[in-house]
Amino acid sequence: MAAPTVKVALGWSGLGLGVRRAALRLPGLVQVRWSRYGPEYQDPQTDKEYYRKPLAQLTEEETYERELRKTQVIKAAPATKTCSVFEDPVISKFTNMMMKGGNKILARSLMTQTLEAVKRKQFEKYHAASAEEQATIERNPYTIFHQALKNCEPVIGLVPILKGGHFYQEWSGWESRAAHV
Protein backbone atom coordinates (compact mmCIF):
# COMPACT_ATOMS: atom_id res chain seq x y z
CA MET A 1 0.00 0.00 0.00
CA ALA A 2 3.04 2.23 -0.14
CA ALA A 3 2.51 3.56 -3.63
CA PRO A 4 4.50 6.80 -3.94
CA THR A 5 2.79 10.09 -4.64
CA VAL A 6 3.05 10.71 -8.35
CA LYS A 7 4.14 14.25 -9.05
CA VAL A 8 2.35 15.54 -12.10
CA ALA A 9 3.84 18.98 -11.85
CA LEU A 10 3.75 20.62 -15.24
CA GLY A 11 1.14 18.48 -16.92
CA TRP A 12 -1.58 19.55 -14.52
CA SER A 13 -2.77 22.54 -16.46
CA GLY A 14 -4.53 20.30 -18.95
CA LEU A 15 -2.08 20.84 -21.79
CA GLY A 16 -1.28 17.17 -21.79
CA LEU A 17 1.33 15.18 -19.99
CA GLY A 18 3.84 15.19 -22.81
CA VAL A 19 4.27 18.88 -23.59
CA ARG A 20 6.33 20.98 -21.25
CA ARG A 21 6.22 24.66 -20.57
CA ALA A 22 9.42 26.66 -20.39
CA ALA A 23 10.81 26.69 -16.85
CA LEU A 24 14.04 28.26 -15.66
CA ARG A 25 15.94 25.80 -13.53
CA LEU A 26 18.50 28.10 -11.96
CA PRO A 27 18.42 31.85 -11.56
CA GLY A 28 20.73 33.67 -13.93
CA LEU A 29 21.21 30.67 -16.22
CA VAL A 30 19.46 30.26 -19.53
CA GLN A 31 18.53 26.76 -20.71
CA VAL A 32 20.25 25.99 -23.99
CA ARG A 33 19.22 22.43 -24.78
CA TRP A 34 15.49 21.77 -24.59
CA SER A 35 13.68 18.50 -24.35
CA ARG A 36 10.10 18.09 -25.49
CA TYR A 37 9.55 15.45 -22.83
CA GLY A 38 7.90 16.35 -19.51
CA PRO A 39 9.58 15.51 -16.18
CA GLU A 40 7.39 12.43 -15.69
CA TYR A 41 8.99 10.65 -18.67
CA GLN A 42 11.50 8.00 -17.62
CA ASP A 43 14.62 6.95 -19.48
CA PRO A 44 14.36 3.73 -21.51
CA GLN A 45 16.07 0.57 -20.37
CA THR A 46 17.80 -1.04 -23.36
CA ASP A 47 19.49 -3.91 -21.54
CA LYS A 48 18.07 -7.22 -22.76
CA GLU A 49 19.28 -9.11 -19.68
CA TYR A 50 17.17 -6.91 -17.42
CA TYR A 51 14.01 -8.24 -19.05
CA ARG A 52 15.07 -11.84 -19.56
CA LYS A 53 15.56 -12.43 -15.84
CA PRO A 54 12.91 -14.96 -14.70
CA LEU A 55 10.34 -13.59 -12.27
CA ALA A 56 11.21 -16.07 -9.55
CA GLN A 57 14.72 -14.64 -9.22
CA LEU A 58 13.62 -11.06 -8.73
CA THR A 59 13.83 -9.46 -5.32
CA GLU A 60 10.86 -7.61 -3.86
CA GLU A 61 12.30 -4.24 -4.80
CA GLU A 62 12.85 -5.33 -8.37
CA THR A 63 9.28 -6.61 -8.72
CA TYR A 64 8.01 -3.37 -7.28
CA GLU A 65 10.16 -1.38 -9.67
CA ARG A 66 8.93 -3.43 -12.62
CA GLU A 67 5.30 -2.90 -11.66
CA LEU A 68 5.96 0.80 -11.22
CA ARG A 69 7.54 1.08 -14.65
CA LYS A 70 4.43 -0.41 -16.21
CA THR A 71 2.52 2.67 -15.19
CA GLN A 72 5.14 5.21 -16.22
CA VAL A 73 5.53 6.87 -19.59
CA ILE A 74 8.91 6.31 -21.17
CA LYS A 75 10.96 8.33 -23.62
CA ALA A 76 11.85 6.85 -26.98
CA ALA A 77 15.33 5.36 -27.23
CA PRO A 78 17.64 7.70 -29.18
CA ALA A 79 18.91 6.73 -32.63
CA THR A 80 22.39 6.03 -31.31
CA LYS A 81 21.28 3.45 -28.76
CA THR A 82 20.52 -0.19 -29.46
CA CYS A 83 20.55 -3.36 -27.39
CA SER A 84 23.49 -4.63 -29.45
CA VAL A 85 26.45 -6.23 -27.68
CA PHE A 86 28.82 -4.33 -29.95
CA GLU A 87 27.70 -0.99 -28.61
CA ASP A 88 29.95 0.70 -26.09
CA PRO A 89 28.74 3.83 -24.25
CA VAL A 90 32.27 5.19 -23.85
CA ILE A 91 32.98 4.81 -27.58
CA SER A 92 29.64 6.46 -28.45
CA LYS A 93 30.43 9.38 -26.15
CA PHE A 94 33.87 9.77 -27.65
CA THR A 95 32.46 9.65 -31.18
CA ASN A 96 29.97 12.38 -30.33
CA MET A 97 32.71 14.55 -28.91
CA MET A 98 34.80 14.04 -32.05
CA MET A 99 31.85 15.00 -34.26
CA LYS A 100 31.93 18.40 -35.93
CA GLY A 101 28.95 20.08 -37.54
CA GLY A 102 26.74 17.06 -36.98
CA ASN A 103 28.81 14.86 -39.27
CA LYS A 104 28.25 11.65 -37.37
CA ILE A 105 29.05 9.51 -40.41
CA LEU A 106 32.59 10.91 -40.59
CA ALA A 107 33.11 10.74 -36.83
CA ARG A 108 31.97 7.14 -36.60
CA SER A 109 34.02 6.08 -39.61
CA LEU A 110 37.11 7.69 -38.08
CA MET A 111 36.43 5.89 -34.82
CA THR A 112 36.06 2.49 -36.49
CA GLN A 113 39.17 3.11 -38.62
CA THR A 114 41.13 4.01 -35.47
CA LEU A 115 40.01 0.87 -33.67
CA GLU A 116 40.82 -1.20 -36.72
CA ALA A 117 44.27 0.36 -36.99
CA VAL A 118 44.94 -0.37 -33.29
CA LYS A 119 43.83 -3.95 -33.80
CA ARG A 120 46.07 -4.42 -36.86
CA LYS A 121 49.11 -3.03 -35.06
CA GLN A 122 48.51 -5.29 -32.08
CA PHE A 123 48.15 -8.32 -34.35
CA GLU A 124 51.43 -7.50 -36.13
CA LYS A 125 53.14 -7.33 -32.74
CA TYR A 126 51.47 -10.56 -31.71
CA HIS A 127 52.65 -12.48 -34.76
CA ALA A 128 56.18 -11.09 -34.44
CA ALA A 129 56.48 -11.94 -30.73
CA SER A 130 57.56 -15.11 -28.96
CA ALA A 131 55.20 -17.42 -27.06
CA GLU A 132 55.72 -15.82 -23.61
CA GLU A 133 55.23 -12.30 -24.93
CA GLN A 134 52.10 -13.28 -26.85
CA ALA A 135 50.25 -13.84 -23.57
CA THR A 136 50.94 -10.25 -22.48
CA ILE A 137 49.87 -8.53 -25.72
CA GLU A 138 46.30 -7.16 -25.57
CA ARG A 139 44.54 -7.39 -28.95
CA ASN A 140 41.06 -6.14 -28.08
CA PRO A 141 40.97 -2.47 -29.20
CA TYR A 142 38.11 -1.68 -26.80
CA THR A 143 40.08 -2.66 -23.70
CA ILE A 144 43.07 -0.70 -25.01
CA PHE A 145 40.83 2.34 -25.52
CA HIS A 146 39.34 2.11 -22.02
CA GLN A 147 42.76 1.66 -20.48
CA ALA A 148 44.08 4.64 -22.46
CA LEU A 149 41.27 6.84 -21.12
CA LYS A 150 42.00 5.68 -17.59
CA ASN A 151 45.68 6.44 -18.06
CA CYS A 152 44.79 9.97 -19.14
CA GLU A 153 42.93 10.69 -15.89
CA PRO A 154 44.77 12.80 -13.28
CA VAL A 155 46.35 11.15 -10.24
CA ILE A 156 45.59 13.88 -7.74
CA GLY A 157 42.91 16.53 -7.53
CA LEU A 158 41.72 19.44 -5.37
CA VAL A 159 39.27 18.55 -2.65
CA PRO A 160 37.48 21.06 -0.37
CA ILE A 161 38.38 20.18 3.24
CA LEU A 162 36.68 21.83 6.20
CA LYS A 163 39.15 23.16 8.78
CA GLY A 164 38.34 25.69 11.42
CA GLY A 165 35.06 26.69 9.80
CA HIS A 166 36.58 27.41 6.39
CA PHE A 167 36.83 25.30 3.25
CA TYR A 168 40.38 24.95 1.97
CA GLN A 169 41.15 23.40 -1.42
CA GLU A 170 43.73 20.69 -0.73
CA TRP A 171 45.39 18.07 -2.88
CA SER A 172 44.14 14.53 -2.52
CA GLY A 173 43.81 11.40 -4.66
CA TRP A 174 41.57 11.55 -7.75
CA GLU A 175 39.28 8.79 -6.42
CA SER A 176 38.63 10.53 -3.11
CA ARG A 177 36.78 13.46 -4.67
CA ALA A 178 32.96 13.25 -4.84
CA ALA A 179 31.65 11.70 -8.05
CA HIS A 180 30.56 14.29 -10.57
CA VAL A 181 26.77 14.45 -10.51
Added chain:
Amino acid sequence: MAAPCVSCGAAASYRLFLAGRVSFAREQGLWKAAAAGLQTGTRCQILRLKHSPAVTTKKNVAALRRESYTVDFIKKQIEEFNIGKRHLANMMGEDPETFTQEDIDRAITYLFPSGLFEKRARPIMKHPEEIFPKQRAIQWGEDGRPFHFLFYTGKQSYYSLMHEAYGKVLHVEERQDQLRAKGLFSEKPKTKDPIGSRWLIKEELEEMLVEKLSDQDYAQFIRLLERLSALPCDAAEEEFVGRFRRTVTVQSKKHLIEPLQYDEQGMAFSTGRGKRKTANAEAVVHGHGSGKIEINGVDYLLYFPVTQDREQLMFPFHFLDRLGKHDVTCTVSGGGRSSQAGAIRLAVARALCSFITEDEVEWMRQEQTEA
Protein backbone atom coordinates in the same frame (compact mmCIF):
# COMPACT_ATOMS: atom_id res chain seq x y z
CA MET B 1 -41.41 30.06 -34.52
CA ALA B 2 -38.52 31.94 -35.97
CA ALA B 3 -38.44 34.80 -33.47
CA PRO B 4 -38.07 32.70 -30.29
CA CYS B 5 -35.47 30.54 -32.03
CA VAL B 6 -33.49 33.63 -33.00
CA SER B 7 -33.56 34.95 -29.47
CA CYS B 8 -32.69 31.56 -28.09
CA GLY B 9 -29.94 31.43 -30.64
CA ALA B 10 -28.73 34.74 -29.26
CA ALA B 11 -29.10 33.34 -25.78
CA ALA B 12 -27.05 30.32 -26.76
CA SER B 13 -24.38 32.51 -28.29
CA TYR B 14 -24.44 34.76 -25.25
CA ARG B 15 -24.04 31.66 -23.12
CA LEU B 16 -21.09 30.63 -25.22
CA PHE B 17 -19.36 33.94 -24.82
CA LEU B 18 -20.01 33.77 -21.12
CA ALA B 19 -18.44 30.38 -21.00
CA GLY B 20 -15.02 31.51 -22.19
CA ARG B 21 -14.09 34.18 -19.76
CA VAL B 22 -16.75 35.77 -17.67
CA SER B 23 -15.04 39.15 -17.75
CA PHE B 24 -15.28 39.30 -21.57
CA ALA B 25 -19.00 39.72 -21.33
CA ARG B 26 -18.54 42.95 -19.48
CA GLU B 27 -17.89 44.80 -22.71
CA GLN B 28 -20.60 47.22 -23.56
CA GLY B 29 -21.32 46.34 -27.17
CA LEU B 30 -21.81 42.66 -26.50
CA TRP B 31 -24.13 43.21 -23.62
CA LYS B 32 -26.30 45.68 -25.45
CA ALA B 33 -26.76 43.36 -28.40
CA ALA B 34 -27.51 40.42 -26.15
CA ALA B 35 -29.88 42.47 -24.02
CA ALA B 36 -31.73 43.65 -27.12
CA GLY B 37 -32.14 40.10 -28.30
CA LEU B 38 -33.12 38.86 -24.87
CA GLN B 39 -35.96 41.27 -24.43
CA THR B 40 -37.96 39.69 -27.25
CA GLY B 41 -37.63 36.14 -25.91
CA THR B 42 -40.51 35.01 -23.76
CA ARG B 43 -40.25 31.23 -23.61
CA CYS B 44 -36.67 30.96 -22.37
CA GLN B 45 -35.65 31.53 -18.79
CA ILE B 46 -33.00 34.07 -19.42
CA LEU B 47 -30.89 35.73 -16.84
CA ARG B 48 -30.77 39.44 -17.20
CA LEU B 49 -27.68 40.80 -15.59
CA LYS B 50 -27.97 44.47 -14.93
CA HIS B 51 -25.24 46.30 -16.69
CA SER B 52 -24.07 49.67 -15.50
CA PRO B 53 -21.63 51.60 -17.70
CA ALA B 54 -18.12 51.01 -16.40
CA VAL B 55 -16.07 54.05 -15.41
CA THR B 56 -13.24 53.86 -17.85
CA THR B 57 -11.09 56.66 -16.47
CA LYS B 58 -10.48 55.37 -12.94
CA LYS B 59 -9.27 51.91 -12.05
CA ASN B 60 -12.26 49.80 -11.12
CA VAL B 61 -11.14 48.52 -7.73
CA ALA B 62 -14.19 46.34 -7.25
CA ALA B 63 -13.48 44.42 -10.43
CA LEU B 64 -9.96 43.54 -9.29
CA ARG B 65 -11.24 41.42 -6.41
CA ARG B 66 -11.96 37.82 -7.30
CA GLU B 67 -15.49 37.60 -8.65
CA SER B 68 -17.67 35.50 -6.42
CA TYR B 69 -20.73 33.83 -7.81
CA THR B 70 -23.79 33.34 -5.67
CA VAL B 71 -25.52 29.99 -5.48
CA ASP B 72 -28.59 31.39 -7.26
CA PHE B 73 -26.44 32.68 -10.08
CA ILE B 74 -24.88 29.26 -10.60
CA LYS B 75 -28.29 27.61 -10.48
CA LYS B 76 -29.61 29.98 -13.13
CA GLN B 77 -26.55 29.27 -15.27
CA ILE B 78 -27.21 25.54 -14.99
CA GLU B 79 -30.83 26.00 -16.06
CA GLU B 80 -29.73 28.11 -18.99
CA PHE B 81 -27.16 25.53 -19.96
CA ASN B 82 -29.72 22.74 -19.99
CA ILE B 83 -32.14 24.75 -22.07
CA GLY B 84 -29.38 25.82 -24.42
CA LYS B 85 -28.35 22.18 -24.77
CA ARG B 86 -31.82 21.22 -25.91
CA HIS B 87 -31.94 24.07 -28.40
CA LEU B 88 -28.56 23.05 -29.74
CA ALA B 89 -29.79 19.49 -30.16
CA ASN B 90 -32.79 20.79 -32.10
CA MET B 91 -30.54 22.92 -34.24
CA MET B 92 -28.38 19.93 -35.10
CA GLY B 93 -31.43 17.81 -35.76
CA GLU B 94 -30.69 15.35 -32.96
CA ASP B 95 -32.67 14.01 -30.05
CA PRO B 96 -32.49 16.45 -27.10
CA GLU B 97 -32.92 13.64 -24.57
CA THR B 98 -29.76 11.78 -25.58
CA PHE B 99 -27.52 14.75 -26.32
CA THR B 100 -24.22 14.11 -24.54
CA GLN B 101 -21.26 16.41 -23.86
CA GLU B 102 -19.32 14.96 -26.80
CA ASP B 103 -22.23 15.79 -29.09
CA ILE B 104 -22.22 19.33 -27.73
CA ASP B 105 -18.48 19.67 -28.40
CA ARG B 106 -18.89 18.37 -31.91
CA ALA B 107 -21.82 20.72 -32.59
CA ILE B 108 -19.89 23.73 -31.30
CA THR B 109 -16.82 22.96 -33.40
CA TYR B 110 -19.12 22.59 -36.40
CA LEU B 111 -21.06 25.79 -35.82
CA PHE B 112 -18.10 27.90 -34.68
CA PRO B 113 -14.97 26.67 -36.43
CA SER B 114 -11.94 28.29 -34.87
CA GLY B 115 -8.34 28.22 -35.98
CA LEU B 116 -6.92 29.50 -32.69
CA PHE B 117 -3.97 27.54 -31.41
CA GLU B 118 -4.83 27.96 -27.75
CA LYS B 119 -7.54 25.36 -27.20
CA ARG B 120 -8.83 27.16 -24.14
CA ALA B 121 -9.55 30.29 -26.19
CA ARG B 122 -11.85 28.47 -28.59
CA PRO B 123 -15.64 28.60 -28.11
CA ILE B 124 -16.75 26.01 -25.57
CA MET B 125 -20.07 25.08 -24.09
CA LYS B 126 -19.73 23.10 -20.91
CA HIS B 127 -21.63 22.58 -17.74
CA PRO B 128 -21.29 25.60 -15.40
CA GLU B 129 -19.69 23.39 -12.75
CA GLU B 130 -16.69 22.96 -15.02
CA ILE B 131 -16.44 26.61 -15.98
CA PHE B 132 -17.04 28.61 -12.86
CA PRO B 133 -14.42 27.81 -10.23
CA LYS B 134 -15.78 26.03 -7.24
CA GLN B 135 -16.45 28.46 -4.46
CA ARG B 136 -17.58 28.03 -0.98
CA ALA B 137 -20.94 29.11 0.23
CA ILE B 138 -21.02 31.81 2.87
CA GLN B 139 -19.41 30.29 5.94
CA TRP B 140 -21.32 32.27 8.57
CA GLY B 141 -24.92 32.94 9.48
CA GLU B 142 -26.81 36.19 9.67
CA ASP B 143 -25.54 36.91 13.16
CA GLY B 144 -21.96 36.66 11.90
CA ARG B 145 -21.19 33.41 13.74
CA PRO B 146 -19.48 30.80 11.59
CA PHE B 147 -21.17 27.44 11.03
CA HIS B 148 -18.10 25.21 11.28
CA PHE B 149 -16.31 24.83 14.62
CA LEU B 150 -12.91 25.00 12.91
CA PHE B 151 -13.65 28.14 10.91
CA TYR B 152 -11.04 30.24 12.70
CA THR B 153 -8.21 27.85 11.79
CA GLY B 154 -8.44 29.29 8.30
CA LYS B 155 -8.52 25.89 6.57
CA GLN B 156 -11.62 24.37 8.05
CA SER B 157 -12.16 21.53 5.56
CA TYR B 158 -8.54 20.42 5.77
CA TYR B 159 -8.42 20.39 9.55
CA SER B 160 -11.79 18.71 9.88
CA LEU B 161 -10.58 16.02 7.46
CA MET B 162 -7.41 15.51 9.50
CA HIS B 163 -9.54 15.38 12.66
CA GLU B 164 -11.79 12.73 11.09
CA ALA B 165 -8.87 10.65 9.84
CA TYR B 166 -7.10 10.76 13.20
CA GLY B 167 -10.36 9.84 14.91
CA LYS B 168 -10.54 6.76 12.71
CA VAL B 169 -6.94 5.84 13.55
CA LEU B 170 -7.70 6.04 17.27
CA HIS B 171 -10.87 4.02 16.79
CA VAL B 172 -9.01 1.24 14.96
CA GLU B 173 -6.26 1.17 17.58
CA GLU B 174 -8.86 1.01 20.34
CA ARG B 175 -10.51 -1.92 18.59
CA GLN B 176 -7.14 -3.66 18.31
CA ASP B 177 -6.51 -3.16 22.03
CA GLN B 178 -9.90 -4.64 22.86
CA LEU B 179 -9.19 -7.67 20.71
CA ARG B 180 -5.78 -8.07 22.33
CA ALA B 181 -7.35 -7.90 25.78
CA LYS B 182 -9.74 -10.67 24.81
CA GLY B 183 -6.92 -12.62 23.23
CA LEU B 184 -8.58 -12.75 19.82
CA PHE B 185 -6.02 -10.56 18.12
CA SER B 186 -4.26 -12.18 15.16
CA GLU B 187 -1.32 -10.61 13.41
CA LYS B 188 -2.66 -10.64 9.88
CA PRO B 189 -0.15 -9.17 7.48
CA LYS B 190 -1.65 -6.46 5.36
CA THR B 191 -1.75 -7.49 1.67
CA LYS B 192 0.47 -5.11 -0.23
CA ASP B 193 -1.46 -3.41 -2.97
CA PRO B 194 0.52 -3.64 -6.20
CA ILE B 195 0.80 -0.51 -8.29
CA GLY B 196 -2.75 0.09 -9.38
CA SER B 197 -3.62 3.23 -7.46
CA ARG B 198 -1.92 6.30 -6.17
CA TRP B 199 -2.65 8.93 -3.57
CA LEU B 200 -4.33 12.16 -4.63
CA ILE B 201 -1.87 14.84 -5.61
CA LYS B 202 -1.89 18.19 -3.87
CA GLU B 203 -3.79 19.95 -6.66
CA GLU B 204 -6.51 17.31 -6.62
CA LEU B 205 -6.84 17.57 -2.86
CA GLU B 206 -7.06 21.36 -3.07
CA GLU B 207 -9.78 21.02 -5.64
CA MET B 208 -11.65 18.56 -3.46
CA LEU B 209 -11.50 20.74 -0.35
CA VAL B 210 -11.83 24.08 -2.20
CA GLU B 211 -9.00 25.40 -0.05
CA LYS B 212 -5.38 26.35 -0.55
CA LEU B 213 -2.95 23.94 1.12
CA SER B 214 0.75 24.12 1.74
CA ASP B 215 3.16 21.28 0.86
CA GLN B 216 3.63 20.45 4.54
CA ASP B 217 -0.12 20.18 5.07
CA TYR B 218 -0.39 17.82 2.14
CA ALA B 219 2.55 15.70 3.30
CA GLN B 220 1.06 15.49 6.80
CA PHE B 221 -2.25 14.38 5.40
CA ILE B 222 -0.71 11.65 3.25
CA ARG B 223 1.35 10.40 6.18
CA LEU B 224 -1.79 10.13 8.30
CA LEU B 225 -3.63 8.24 5.57
CA GLU B 226 -0.71 5.85 5.11
CA ARG B 227 -0.73 5.22 8.84
CA LEU B 228 -4.45 4.50 8.71
CA SER B 229 -4.13 2.19 5.73
CA ALA B 230 -1.32 0.24 7.44
CA LEU B 231 -3.68 -0.76 10.27
CA PRO B 232 -6.29 -3.50 9.89
CA CYS B 233 -9.37 -1.54 8.83
CA ASP B 234 -12.91 -2.57 8.18
CA ALA B 235 -15.07 -1.65 5.20
CA ALA B 236 -16.01 1.88 6.30
CA GLU B 237 -12.40 2.90 6.89
CA GLU B 238 -11.30 1.30 3.62
CA GLU B 239 -13.96 3.31 1.85
CA PHE B 240 -12.72 6.46 3.56
CA VAL B 241 -9.16 5.81 2.42
CA GLY B 242 -10.40 4.84 -1.05
CA ARG B 243 -11.83 8.31 -1.49
CA PHE B 244 -8.29 9.66 -1.60
CA ARG B 245 -6.86 7.16 -4.03
CA ARG B 246 -6.95 7.33 -7.80
CA THR B 247 -6.35 4.45 -10.19
CA VAL B 248 -3.23 4.49 -12.30
CA THR B 249 -3.49 3.21 -15.84
CA VAL B 250 -1.08 0.62 -17.12
CA GLN B 251 0.49 2.39 -20.07
CA SER B 252 0.74 -0.53 -22.44
CA LYS B 253 -3.01 -1.06 -22.36
CA LYS B 254 -3.48 2.20 -24.20
CA HIS B 255 -2.12 0.74 -27.40
CA LEU B 256 -4.47 -1.69 -29.17
CA ILE B 257 -2.79 -4.72 -30.61
CA GLU B 258 -4.31 -5.86 -33.88
CA PRO B 259 -4.74 -9.58 -34.49
CA LEU B 260 -2.69 -11.31 -37.16
CA GLN B 261 -3.88 -11.22 -40.74
CA TYR B 262 -3.38 -14.02 -43.24
CA ASP B 263 -2.72 -13.65 -46.97
CA GLU B 264 -3.60 -16.05 -49.85
CA GLN B 265 -0.75 -18.48 -49.18
CA GLY B 266 -1.80 -18.72 -45.52
CA MET B 267 1.26 -16.85 -44.23
CA ALA B 268 0.69 -14.56 -41.29
CA PHE B 269 1.50 -10.88 -41.64
CA SER B 270 0.87 -7.66 -39.74
CA THR B 271 1.04 -3.97 -40.56
CA GLY B 272 2.26 -1.10 -38.44
CA ARG B 273 2.64 2.64 -38.81
CA GLY B 274 5.38 4.82 -37.39
CA LYS B 275 6.29 8.49 -37.28
CA ARG B 276 9.44 10.30 -36.31
CA LYS B 277 9.90 14.04 -36.81
CA THR B 278 8.40 14.50 -40.28
CA ALA B 279 8.96 10.99 -41.57
CA ASN B 280 6.01 8.61 -41.97
CA ALA B 281 6.47 4.89 -42.42
CA GLU B 282 4.20 1.92 -42.93
CA ALA B 283 5.64 -1.56 -42.50
CA VAL B 284 4.29 -5.03 -43.32
CA VAL B 285 5.99 -7.77 -41.32
CA HIS B 286 5.56 -11.34 -42.61
CA GLY B 287 5.49 -14.25 -40.23
CA HIS B 288 8.04 -16.51 -41.90
CA GLY B 289 11.03 -15.07 -43.70
CA SER B 290 14.75 -14.83 -43.87
CA GLY B 291 15.37 -11.34 -42.51
CA LYS B 292 14.93 -9.51 -45.81
CA ILE B 293 13.92 -5.85 -45.50
CA GLU B 294 12.62 -3.94 -48.51
CA ILE B 295 12.06 -0.18 -48.31
CA ASN B 296 10.22 1.63 -51.12
CA GLY B 297 11.11 -1.30 -53.39
CA VAL B 298 14.83 -1.05 -52.60
CA ASP B 299 16.90 -3.37 -50.43
CA TYR B 300 17.76 -1.95 -46.98
CA LEU B 301 21.50 -2.19 -47.62
CA LEU B 302 21.15 0.16 -50.59
CA TYR B 303 18.55 2.45 -49.00
CA PHE B 304 20.49 2.94 -45.73
CA PRO B 305 24.22 2.93 -46.48
CA VAL B 306 24.95 4.17 -42.94
CA THR B 307 25.44 1.45 -40.31
CA GLN B 308 23.59 3.38 -37.59
CA ASP B 309 20.33 3.37 -39.58
CA ARG B 310 20.55 -0.36 -40.26
CA GLU B 311 21.16 -0.98 -36.56
CA GLN B 312 17.96 0.91 -35.85
CA LEU B 313 16.04 -1.34 -38.26
CA MET B 314 17.46 -4.42 -36.56
CA PHE B 315 16.75 -3.14 -33.06
CA PRO B 316 13.19 -4.54 -32.56
CA PHE B 317 14.13 -7.92 -34.02
CA HIS B 318 17.31 -8.17 -31.99
CA PHE B 319 15.47 -7.31 -28.79
CA LEU B 320 12.93 -10.08 -29.36
CA ASP B 321 15.55 -12.59 -30.62
CA ARG B 322 13.80 -12.85 -33.97
CA LEU B 323 16.56 -11.59 -36.20
CA GLY B 324 16.35 -13.79 -39.26
CA LYS B 325 12.77 -14.92 -38.86
CA HIS B 326 10.70 -12.17 -40.43
CA ASP B 327 10.45 -10.41 -43.78
CA VAL B 328 9.62 -6.73 -43.91
CA THR B 329 8.20 -4.66 -46.75
CA CYS B 330 7.81 -0.98 -45.96
CA THR B 331 7.21 2.43 -47.45
CA VAL B 332 8.59 5.62 -45.97
CA SER B 333 8.40 9.29 -46.92
CA GLY B 334 9.48 12.62 -45.51
CA GLY B 335 12.24 13.51 -43.07
CA GLY B 336 15.94 12.75 -43.31
CA ARG B 337 17.76 9.43 -43.19
CA SER B 338 17.87 9.18 -39.43
CA SER B 339 14.21 10.05 -38.92
CA GLN B 340 13.17 7.64 -41.68
CA ALA B 341 15.09 4.89 -39.92
CA GLY B 342 13.40 5.81 -36.62
CA ALA B 343 9.97 5.85 -38.24
CA ILE B 344 10.51 2.39 -39.75
CA ARG B 345 11.76 1.13 -36.39
CA LEU B 346 8.54 2.29 -34.72
CA ALA B 347 6.37 0.85 -37.50
CA VAL B 348 8.14 -2.51 -37.30
CA ALA B 349 7.86 -2.58 -33.49
CA ARG B 350 4.12 -1.93 -33.71
CA ALA B 351 3.66 -4.59 -36.37
CA LEU B 352 5.61 -7.11 -34.30
CA CYS B 353 3.23 -6.60 -31.37
CA SER B 354 0.80 -8.96 -33.07
CA PHE B 355 3.36 -11.77 -33.07
CA ILE B 356 4.53 -11.62 -29.48
CA THR B 357 3.22 -12.05 -25.94
CA GLU B 358 1.91 -9.16 -23.83
CA ASP B 359 4.93 -9.24 -21.53
CA GLU B 360 7.21 -8.71 -24.48
CA VAL B 361 5.02 -5.84 -25.66
CA GLU B 362 5.52 -4.21 -22.27
CA TRP B 363 9.28 -4.79 -22.41
CA MET B 364 9.47 -3.24 -25.85
CA ARG B 365 7.49 -0.26 -24.66
CA GLN B 366 9.87 0.25 -21.77
CA GLU B 367 12.79 -0.07 -24.01
CA GLN B 368 11.95 1.87 -27.11
CA THR B 369 8.50 3.39 -26.63
CA GLU B 370 6.31 2.00 -29.29
CA ALA B 371 3.33 3.98 -28.02
